[in-house]
Amino acid sequence: MDFAWTREQLILKESIIAFAREQLNDRVIERDRAGEFDREAWDRCAAFGLPGLTIPVEYGGQGYDPLTAMLALEGLGYGCTDNGLVFVLNNHLWSCAISILDFGTEAQKQRYLPPMCRGELIGGQVLTEPESGSAAFTMRTTAARDGDAYVLNGTKTFLTNAPIGDVFIVYARTDEVRGVQEGFSAFIVTRDLPGLSLTKEWEKSGLRTAPMGQLTFDNCRVPAERLLGAEGMGYSVFQSTIEWERSFFFASQVGVMERLLDRSIDYAQQRRQGGKPIGSFQAISHKLVDMKLRIELAKLLLYKIGWLKREGRLAFLEASLAKLFISESHVQASLDAIQIHGARGYMTEYEIERELRDAVAGTLYAGTSEIQREIIAGLLGL
Numbered sequence: 001m002d003f004a005w006t007r008e009q010l011i012l013k014e015s016i017i018a019f020a021r022e023q024l025n026d027r028v029i030e031r032d033r034a035g036e037f038d039r040e041a042w043d044r045c046a047a048f049g050l051p052g053l054t055i056p057v058e059y060g061g062q063g064y065d066p067l068t069a070m071l072a073l074e075g076l077g078y079g080c081t082d083n084g085l086v087f088v089l090n091n092h093l094w095s096c097a098i099s100i101l102d103f104g105t106e107a108q109k110q111r112y113l114p115p116m117c118r119g120e121l122i123g124g125q126v127l128t129e130p131e132s133g134s135a136a137f138t139m140r141t142t143a144a145r146d147g148d149a150y151v152l153n154g155t156k157t158f159l160t161n162a163p164i165g166d167v168f169i170v171y172a173r174t175d176e177v178r179g180v181q182e183g184f185s186a187f188i189v190t191r192d193l194p195g196l197s198l199t200k201e202w203e204k205s206g207l208r209t210a211p212m213g214q215l216t217f218d219n220c221r222v223p224a225e226r227l228l229g230a231e232g233m234g235y236s237v238f239q240s241t242i243e244w245e246r247s248f249f250f251a252s253q254v255g256v257m258e259r260l261l262d263r264s265i266d267y268a269q270q271r272r273q274g275g276k277p278i279g280s281f282q283a284i285s286h287k288l289v290d291m292k293l294r295i296e297l298a299k300l301l302l303y304k305i306g307w308l309k310r311e312g313r314l315a316f317l318e319a320s321l322a323k324l325f326i327s328e329s330h331v332q333a334s335l336d337a338i339q340i341h342g343a344r345g346y347m348t349e350y351e352i353e354r355e356l357r358d359a360v361a362g363t364l365y366a367g368t369s370e371i372q373r374e375i376i377a378g379l380l381g382l
């Protein structure tokens with residue numbers, strides 16, 4: 001097993017950190033307060049090539065392999081303090097663009113991927129409904145075939161990027177009789193379609209710069225050529241997409257955890273109480289050691305997935321393990337960083353309390369922690 005990164009990979013990571021620090025971290029406190037997405041920062045990400053990180057060059061992307069993409073995202077998470085912006089990007093790439101790449105026809109890839117890589121179109125995933133969250137495939141939204149189109153009816157909610165997005169992968173029931181494996185289909189839906197409307201914008205605790213909304217489909221006619229994969233393949237598309245989400249979203253969170261660790265070490269060395277740096281107190285230094293340990297374990301989990309993906313192999317169990325461990329470690333790292341910074345950690349201007357609000361979301365989306373434990377238990381034969 002070779003754990004060495006190439007010089008090019010390390011330069012890429014460093015250049016992303018420098019780019020993020022210089023160009024993405026403007027007015028984050030104010031924008032977090034206002035719940036405001038930074039479209040200009042998004043455009044700068046696009047000029048840097050981030051929305052098409054792993055999309056092949058022939059479709060306008062950077063064509064990076066999965067391991068290189070993980071390192072790049074770690075760099076982004078480390079350098080960019082606007083976690084909401086990174087979340088928008090992760091949703092665009094791993095919940096939408098990658099599904100079009102994996103399941104789209106050549107015409108669909110040619111049509112959607114180049115503008116998505118240029119950042120002109122923002123992508124999202126439309127799965128959850130008011131009555132179906134963890135049990136997503138008990139959804140009620142239907143897609144009935146009518147001539148050369150499917151007619152969609154239903155309401156989807158808690159959708160990242162819904163207020164700002166242009167292209168959505170939408171899941172709906174296409175057969176009332178067939179079960180989960182064959183009864184659902186995925187569609188590429190663009191926001192210009194009549195019958196599709198944004199019916200609510202959610203205000204949320206964290207990731208506030210990543211807008212979230214609810215979409216309602218009212219006899220929305222989706223041309224049949226927008227079907228992603230064949231009819232009845234919705235569950236397969238989802239299973240593939242969720243594997244990318246549960247691993248690659250969390251690469252950037254490892255970067256955030258590293259940023260929190262470095263800031264906390266720095267503070268523990270500077271801040272003195274009773275004549276000593278607080279880092280000399282074992283109660284503080286051991287927290288920092290545990291933060292470091294979780295980061296190293298998180299990287300091992302991630303890089304194994306990067307390797308499996310590069311080899312074209314399944315990583316379903318590994319993705320659940322990584323998602324569970326990293327999301328919970330991220331919450332713990334945020335709590336530790338607050339504790340080490342004392343009252344300052346709790347003050348908005350120090351920008352650490354926001355990290356905790358942002359981190360909690362990771363234990364909910366892409367399957368809650370409870371659901372990850374259920375999946376892993378099932379794969380252990382329990």
Ligand SMILES: Cc1cc2nc3c(=O)[nH]c(=O)nc-3n(C[C@H](O)[C@H](O)[C@H](O)COP(=O)(O)OP(=O)(O)OC[C@H]3O[C@@H](n4cnc5c(N)ncnc54)[C@H](O)[C@@H]3O)c2cc1C
Binds near residue numbers: 128135364365367370
């Ligand atoms: C920040 C954020 C971004 C999101 N982005 C998107 C998006 O872009 N697109 C999209 O479609 N959805 C999105 N979601 C929705 C997300 O996928 C759902 O919230 C999630 O699947 C949980 O569903 P729920 O909220 O309805 O909770 P529920 O499923 O109602 O669960 C409530 C509680 O019960 C537990 N529970 C439920 N079932 C079981 C079980 N079988 N065993 C044990 N415990 C169980 C859960 O773990 C949880 O603790 C997002 C959510 C958040 C928080």
